[in-house]
Amino acid sequence: MTDQGNGIVARLAFWGIPLAFGVMGLKLVAWWVTGSVALLSDGLESTVNVVAAFIAYFVIRYARKPADDDHPYGHHKAEYLSAVLEGVLIVIAALLIIREAVGALADPQLLDAPVLGLAINGVAGLINLVWARALIRIGRTHRSPALAADGHHIMSDVVTSAGVFVGLVLVVVTGYAILDPVLAILVAINIIYQGWKVISHSVAGLMDKAVEPEEEAAIKAAIAQNSAGSLDVHYLRTRRGGAVTFVAFDLVVPGNMPVSEAHKICDRLEAAVKAVLPGGRVTIHVEPESETAHGVRVGVGAKAKEQN
Template sequence: MTVPHGLSPAQAAALTRRVTALSVATAAILVTMKAAVWTVSGSTALLASMADSALDLAASLTTFFAVRYAHAPPDAEHRFGHGKAEAFASLMQGGLVFASAALVAREAIGNLIDPQPIRQEGWAVAVMAVSIVLTLLLVAAQTRVLKKTASVAVSGDRAHYFSDLASNLIALAGIGAAAWFGIEGFDAVAALAVAALLLWGAIGVFREASGQLMDRELSDEARAEIVRLVTADATLTDVHQLRTRASGPFVHIQMHVDLDPDLTLEAAHRSIVAAEKRILERFPAADILIHADPRGRAEPHGGAFAEVHT
């Protein structure tokens, strides 16, 4: 699971807000164009692509609002913030992709049984070419944002548009083959390939969102970096019970560390605060909790999460 790289929560929020607004605008343009051309062309592949874009518009709108809610500060009812709103948005996106795949497959099978000729194929090809260009630009923008943030909602949205990119290419090939080479049924076969790609993309979205909702640990590399930052001070040793999880744009980190039992409370406090600051330099959106144990004298911790040295 990835984590933000050096951005404050405010900076990450600004990036995700901009890219989700761009996603909504792109989807709206694509739906409008494809709907207009489909009415005159009758292409099943274009209809499949339009249905996909329409559901992507709904998903993008969900993401648009989810990332804004996820960055809202903690309140009395949500002491750990609202970050998991992004994961819920991704689950909704995955469900919409599955629905899109079902609609596409239904139309494709119907067209295989009763093929319909494509009309105005030049317009159909043109709109698919424009769709490919716009989708490429959006995916490039989303990729840049994801290099700087760990937004699972934006990641899910990008997965949609990666599928769109592939589906647009397949639809373009299907329209061209059916209209210019007279290969009957290829238009519907292309639509079935689009449905298969959508299903594969939805599985990836579900997997990433479920990782956050189930409080999956951060990557081994991130955990090792946290331990390194804490133990950079020789007074802090034996980091154990390290627990991490991502919640939308935020990271929650808690651990136990051993300190010299002869340190004063004030000195121990200074060491722990300094360790927290080192972690925050690397993980600016982190919520950190460090429990101090007297070295050599600590009692094992029980409860629902009995102590395990990891």
């Protein structure tokens, strides 16, 4: 990631803190004026947003630190830890909502000042919608798992707010107070699902999952088109560490090729891979032609045409 990209991600993470406080305040006011359990559940989820915003800000700053002697590959994976923690917080918030809603099922109450409460909550939901879309877009563009996870979390909050709004309108129109806690439970189930998605995606990153098939195909094409002078490429491995993608493979060259010539091929291949993966880290192991091919193979020259 470029220094400009780092700056954009860090600024968004910072401004997420006061914005999360503001949205939480609006939702708690909406609950206070109505007494709605569903609005309380929405407010509880927003308190998690505040904690998550703090975590995301500090973890993103740490993850952007350059590599050092103790962390030669950088600190990028710290963002996955932040995303896992955020997913856990989402699930905890959902369980708290269910507890409140189950208690309210025994004694459902009609809402106080429903129009005012819904209006306040609607404003908070619109703010969250704009902010979540920005976080997800920037998080994907600059490959920030923590920022993207924060955006998906807030987007789940938007879905929650929309469901609460529709449900409470039905409560007001029909007079069925029990719809309020029932709605809160449905909202909580959706929140648990969103939390699980955040956790599973982040765990995949921590476990060094390979890049998506489309990206691997682009890497293979870049290698095949820029491997002139070599005999074979095999043992291709990829993994993603936060904003950085790591690529490694073995390059087979004639046994009598000078080291300087093999080095030129490696430089050309490294530049080609980085062209399709900006900010990527490429490691190439050079082998003589007597070595046996192993691992994922990438055709070169005529072999590449045959594979395609």
